[in-house]
Amino acid sequence: MIKNKDISESMMIKLEEIFDELPDTPDFVKGIRRAPKRDFNLSEKETGLALKNALRYIPEKWHKELAPEFFDELLTTGRIYGYRFRPKGRIKGRPIDEYKGRCIEGKAFQVMIDNNLDFDIALYPYELVTYGETGQVCQNWMQYRMIKQYLQAMTREQTLVVESGHPLGLFASTPEAPRVIITNALMVGLFDDQENWHRAMAVGVANYGQMTAGGWMYIGPQGIVHGTYSTILNAGRTKLRIPHDKDLSGYLFVSSGLGGMSGAQGKSIEIAKGVGIIAEVDYSRVQTRKEQGWISKVFDNPAKTFKTARICQDKKESIAIGFYGNIVDLLEYAVDHNIKIDLLSDQTSCHAVYDGGYCPQGLTFDQRTEYLRTDREKFKTYVDRSLRQHFKLINILVEQGTYFFDYGNSFLKAVFDAGVKEICKNGKNTLDGFIFPSYVEDLMGPMLFDFGYGPFRWVCLSGRKEDLLKTDKAAMECIDPERRFQDRDNYVWIKNADKNRLVVGTQARILYQDAMGRMKIALKFNEMVRSKETGPIMLGRDHHDTGGTDSPFRETANIKDGSNIMADMATQCFAGNAARGMSLVALHNGGGVGIGNAINGGFGLVLDGSERIDGIIKKAILWDVMGGVARRAWARNQNSIETSIKYNEMRKGSDHITLPYVADEKLIKDLAAKAFK
Numbered sequence: 302m303i304k305n306k307d308i309s310e311s312m313m314i315k316l317e318e319i320f321d322e323l324p325d326t327p328d329f330v331k332g333i334r335r336a337p338k339r340d341f342n343l344s345e346k347e348t349g350l351a352l353k354n355a356l357r358y359i360p361e362k363w364h365k366e367l368a369p370e371f372f373d374e375l376l377t378t379g380r381i382y383g384y385r386f387r388p389k390g391r392i393k394g395r396p397i398d399e400y401k402g403r404c405i406e407g408k409a410f411q412v413m414i415d416n417n418l419d420f421d422i423a424l425y426p427y428e429l430v431t432y433g434e435t436g437q438v439c440q441n442w443m444q445y446r447m448i449k450q451y452l453q454a455m456t457r458e459q460t461l462v463v464e465s466g467h468p469l470g471l472f473a474s475t476p477e478a479p480r481v482i483i484t485n486a487l488m489v490g491l492f493d494d495q496e497n498w499h500r501a502m503a504v505g506v507a508n509y510g511q512m513t514a515g516g517w518m519y520i521g522p523q524g525i526v527h528g529t530y531s532t533i534l535n536a537g538r539t540k541l542r543i544p545h546d547k548d549l550s551g552y553l554f555v556s557s558g559l560g561g562m563s564g565a566q567g568k569s570i571e572i573a574k575g576v577g578i579i580a581e582v583d584y585s586r587v588q589t590r591k592e593q594g595w596i597s598k599v600f601d602n603p604a605k606t607f608k609t610a611r612i613c614q615d616k617k618e619s620i621a622i623g624f625y626g627n628i629v630d631l632l633e634y635a636v637d638h639n640i641k642i643d644l645l646s647d648q649t650s651c652h653a654v655y656d657g658g659y660c661p662q663g664l665t666f667d668q669r670t671e672y673l674r675t676d677r678e679k680f681k682t683y684v685d686r687s688l689r690q691h692f693k694l695i696n697i698l699v700e701q702g703t704y705f706f707d708y709g710n711s712f713l714k715a716v717f718d719a720g721v722k723e724i725c726k727n728g729k730n731t732l733d734g735f736i737f738p739s740y741v742e743d744l745m746g747p748m749l750f751d752f753g754y755g756p757f758r759w760v761c762l763s764g765r766k767e768d769l770l771k772t773d774k775a776a777m778e779c780i781d782p783e784r785r786f787q788d789r790d791n792y793v794w795i796k797n798a799d800k801n802r803l804v805v806g807t808q809a810r811i812l813y814q815d816a817m818g819r820m821k822i823a824l825k826f827n828e829m830v831r832s833k834e835t836g837p838i839m840l841g842r843d844h845h846d847t848g849g850t851d852s853p854f855r856e857t858a859n860i861k862d863g864s865n866i867m868a869d870m871a872t873q874c875f876a877g878n879a880a881r882g883m884s885l886v887a888l889h890n891g892g893g894v895g896i897g898n899a900i901n902g903g904f905g906l907v908l909d910g911s912e913r914i915d916g917i918i919k920k921a922i923l924w925d926v927m928g929g930v931a932r933r934a935w936a937r938n939q940n941s942i943e944t945s946i947k948y949n950e951m952r953k954g955s956d957h958i959t960l961p962y963v964a965d966e967k968l969i970k971d972l973a974a975k976a977f978k
């Protein structure tokens with residue numbers, strides 16, 4: 302029988318290398334948000350398994366002391382986080398030179414991980430949750446410590462493998478291979494459901510990575526501001542008939558959520574020059590957004606809220622107002638007082654609707670947290686009742702001319718699960734979709750993703766603001782604002798990016814770009830690194846992109862050839878990025894819409910100024926986007942077909958996309974009808 306002593310002697314990378322003694326349990330800083338208790342219904346045997354699993358990271362000499370502590374954590378929080386191993390105080394993404402490592406990528410990813418866990422950035426920093434209620438960097442602090450150790454030890458000849466937060470180890474590879482390959486919560490089909498996922502999380506074998514939380518590429522709410530700005534603006538253009546060169550002056554947008562991503566709504570509506578009211582039940586989040594200047598005023602009274610909005614609409618002044626209260630109460634007031642809402646959405650975390658993501662009408666935020674701890678069954682009935690009322694109010698508003706869209710938070714699905722069958726187009730099930738569109742189906746899909754426009758981003762790893770300003774300018778010079786209205790929006794965005802004070806955490810920027818635009822900017826940046834105009838730069842993107850995510854209720858909601866239930870595209874994107882040498886590749890289950898509802902992936906590419914990186918940019922960045930455009934073209938999406946035809950022309954001899962012949966609708970309709978006569 303192998304002894305723990307042999308195990309310890311066989312490993313060079315282990316917690317004992319950092320700690321001679323068991324570290325003290327750290328104090329929790331007051332006012333920092335804490336995750337609610339997670340669902341805990343493990344059997345006795347599984348409880349034992351969870352303890353044994355967590356102790357795998359712990360040397361035997363500490364088992365006696367830590368086993369009861371982990372047991373207590375499991376019972377009180379529903380998980381074993383190993384709080385004791387969290388570094389004391391605030392974690393933040395520091396300048397790259399302050400990190401140890403044997404290769405630049407090893408240091409760069411430590412910056413990214415720490416940025417994801419910054420108090421200013423992370424939703425529940427103590428529980429390693431970056432955003433989206435449950436999106437974690439990894440499962441526990443033991444993993445965090447070991448990942449850091451591995452990144453410090455890693456050379457250009459090795460690849461670190463991370464499976465659901467667990468650092469499996471370093472394996473020999475080549476400088477051209479990714480330095481880090483991450484997968485999160487990929488489950489075998491038969492078990493790919495909420496119940497098994499909860500069990501796997503509690504037992505300590507699954508991590509919910511959301512998108513850029515477990516992919517280490519989150520850059521704070523700015524990452525979402527640009528997409529939200531484009532979405533709201535395009536909603537106005539298509540539904541309120543606002544001309545392409547005008548903004549949302551005088552129009553009212555109402556939504557909920559001032560959390561991780563939803564927190565971007567206030568800033569976005571102000572940039573689009575409209576008036577926004579965002580409801581939020583958690584006062585700490587209202588406060589954070591107010592302090593950041595991402596909302597300008599706060600009220601807890603619907604009358605005052607709507608009155609202030611009206612005054613600003615009349616004066617054509619843009620403003621983001623935080624309503625401290627429940628969105629359902631706010632909408633009830635609007636219906637009762639005949640208030641005209643132009644654009645309406647919702648960004649509560651309905652992908653985790655019964656786990657605290659949606660606070661039901663009638664409960665305060667604290668009561669919601671208490672119910673999650675004490676009576677989940679009753680809590681569920683409150684959530685369902687509230688969702689049904691929420692739906693009823695939206696219907697009334699829509700009848701009065703409001704345009705409502707689902708913001709990819711599984712709201713429509715949650716309403717369906719709460720028993721409202723009328724929300725489905727066929728009145729029965731979700732197979733034919735919902736009566737309300739998702740923002741991707743109506744807006745982002747056809748207007749952005751189908752062309753390849755998506756959330757390209759970068760982080761100036763030096764931590765210097767001058768670097769960010771230089772990159773902003775360089776990126777702006779790469780855009781031709783006259784080409785399409787999307788380019789003009791992106792040009793305006795990057796021109797005003799610094800003025801709009803978007804940075805929270807590391808010096809980072811988001812900029813929607815298409816395939817060629819991304820490549821052009823990436824090459825320019827690498828040249829700037831080479832000439833030492835800036836320090837090294839991390840390139841990445843949100844997984845929520847043209848080709849990164851298969852998600853029938855969201856990113857692929859405008860894929861209508863039946864393939865929206867397939868996950869080939871995201872998987873191919875991940876594999877193709879690995880093959881072409883991205884520095885980090887990640888593939889996740891779930892993302893913003895919940896486990897089993899999506900497969901999504903992303904990348905990180907460290908620009909070190911080398912010619913090797915120029916070569917990777919030319920192949921990988923184009924593939925990353927065009928794989929998605931090609932699939933969208935094959936689904937007969939017009940804008941993707943057009944983009945692919947141009948690409949085939951431009952890339953003759955190197956790339957070639959298969960295009961679909963389009964059948965005559967009448968021919969097909971008549972034949973299909975015959976089958977049912």
Ligand SMILES: NC(=O)c1ccc[n+]([C@@H]2O[C@H](COP(=O)([O-])OP(=O)(O)OC[C@H]3O[C@@H](n4cnc5c(N)ncnc54)[C@H](O)[C@@H]3O)[C@@H](O)[C@H]2O)c1
Nearest residue numbers: 433558560561562563581582628649650659660709710893
């Ligand atoms: N912004 C985007 O571009 C985008 C894109 C895709 C999906 N989403 C989805 O949007 C959702 C929100 O994301 P997040 O990162 O902000 O999550 P989050 O959990 O950080 O924030 C959601 C916020 O909603 C608040 N809330 C819950 N119920 C409420 C209620 N009834 N009334 C008012 N406020 C309420 C919560 O207190 C919380 O602060 C997720 O499901 C995410 O997947 C957002």
